[in-house]
Amino acid sequence: MAFDFLVPISEKVLAFSEFLPSQALGKNIHKHTEKKGLPVFANATVAIFGVLESRNAFEKRQEKLDMDSLRIELYRLMMGNWNATIIDIGDVEEGNTVEDTYFVVNQIMSGLLEEKIIPIVIGATQDVTFPTYRAFDGIKDMINLVSIDSRFDFGEDDELISSESYMSKIITDKPNNLYNFSNLGYQSYFNAQEEIDLMERLFFDAYRLGDIVSDITLAEPILRNAHLVSLDLRAVKASEMGVTANFSPNGFDGREICGISRYAGISEKVSAFGIYEMENTLLSFRLVAQIIWCFIEGLSFRIKELPSSNDEDxxxxxxxxxxxxxxxxxxxxxxxxxxxxxxxxxxxxxxxxxxxxxxxxxxxxxxxxxxxxxxxxxxxxxxxx
Known part of the structure; x- marks a missing residue:
């Protein structure tokens, strides 16, 4: 079973949770621990897990993703007025090969999707979007993918899959289950004109950063039609992440990215949410924790609507x-x-x-x-x- 590869939440985080008030997330999330094993999946709404794979990073990473610090910031936040049952199933470490990691992520995702549990994946690099997309095989025929990213991530045709070329793999890989791809927040100076032309030729949707920032509600109908949402945190301003390297001075601010995350949660079609390229800084941990909180908040406002001329609503x-x-x-x-x-x-x-x-x-x-x-x-x- 792929779930056997999940590493339990560290004793450091569990010890921190013990001193939290009863209303904190850390007191209400059902956790994967060394002593008790995996939490019960029955009736779970959301499953959080980390993926520490970073070997396909476009910019090589010097240090491992610090999931402990992220969990501490997430667990200290207060519960909303939610009916959601949240489980934290731990982390996927790097396998012997990148493909091994992809396989484990794919199997965990498939298992959660089959149980109608919404995975929230926190990945070191955005190429992990590929195995999460493939996890829909046999579950949903055609997938609408929304990427919140400053780049389209097509890369070169002959380039090996990386955090900046995974979309080429998704478009060309068989079976081709991608029905529509939408990008929110691209910045023109990071994307070759050929990539912009390709988006047009394939009838994909792309919204520039300035368009979304000037009217954040433009993101809502795009996310309402999405099954899988992939957020590259490099779409966020460097100053909001507490970093300078590999991030841009332009991007979404904290309030905007949390608003977009809430729209993703409200969408009744969104079945999986990935957050990638987090940096090991206190600001980054706090912002990602709040992004996750806003997504779960959105879930509590989901309404299934199917317009019809015979419906008085x-x-x-x-x-x-x-x-x-x-x-x-x-x-x-x-x-x-x-x-x-x-x-x-x-x-x-x-x-x-x-x-x-x-x-x-x-x-x-x-x-x-x-x-x-x-x-x-x-x-x-x-x-x-």
Whole structure:
């Protein structure tokens, strides 16, 4: 069993937990310990685990990921008003080879997904996204992946998989279960024009850092459609992480990245959340702890909604444009918006019904002004291919 490879939480962290108040996370998380073994998985909502693999780091790491310090910062935070049952199943150490580590991560992820438990993976490097993506094999046919990253991470065609080229592996690896890829927060000067062109050719979605920062709500419909979310902390400002090397002066601030994390938690489709490229600094540990807290907070606000013209909880809006007739739905409960995309293949929908693409109110207003939303066009063209 892959779970046998998990290293229990250290005695140092367990000793720290003993002195926490009863309302702290550390008192309420069910932990993997040397003495008691793995916690009970039944009824668990979220499973946290670390992956210490860093051999495929683009910038070689001098020190191991300090999961103990992260856990101390996470455990000291207070519980929200949640129904979530949280388990911390320990860490995956480096295997004999990187592929060995990937295999263990893949098997642990698959086991959790099959149990309907949402994994929160804290990885040293973002290439670990690859085995987490492959864990959906046999569980979900087509995957929507959202990466929060300053780079697209395509790399060179012949380059070995690394933390800056794992997306090339995901796109080319068989079976190809990637239906859509979206990037939030890319910074143009880190990405070759060829990579930007590739995103366009494949009808993938990309949002520049400035666009998201100027309106954080743009991230919500993208994350609402995601199954797997991968966060590269190098999308965050260096000053927010307490580091200078390998990080940029530009990026999301702490409040913005926590808001995006909360949107990921609220999304009823998100089944796995990965946080990568953490640095061993106190600010980094505290920020990652708060990102995890905000994701779990979002989980407590999840509502399953399926817009329908027969449902009184939704209003249907039909917008005629010069080339298409667009049909929008607005929820009266959450005030969220969707738009129908008729050409998406029926096998991606239930009962051969028209697919619904999450969107914003601004998309509806743009359509009323005869401007068809770009995401709708990409989804429509993708369905035709």
């Amino acid at each position: 939704f209003t249907k809006f039909t917008v005629p444009t010069d080339s298409e007739e667009l049909v929008f739905f607005k929820s009266h409960i959450t005030e969220r918006w969707w738009v129908e995309v008729p050409s998406i293949l029926p096998e991606h929908t239930k009962n051969n019904s028209v697919a619904l693409l999450p969107c914003t109110q601004q998309d509806y207003l743009d359509a009323c002004n005869q401007n068809i939303p770009e995401r709708w066009l990409k989804a429509y063209k993708k369905g035709l291919n």
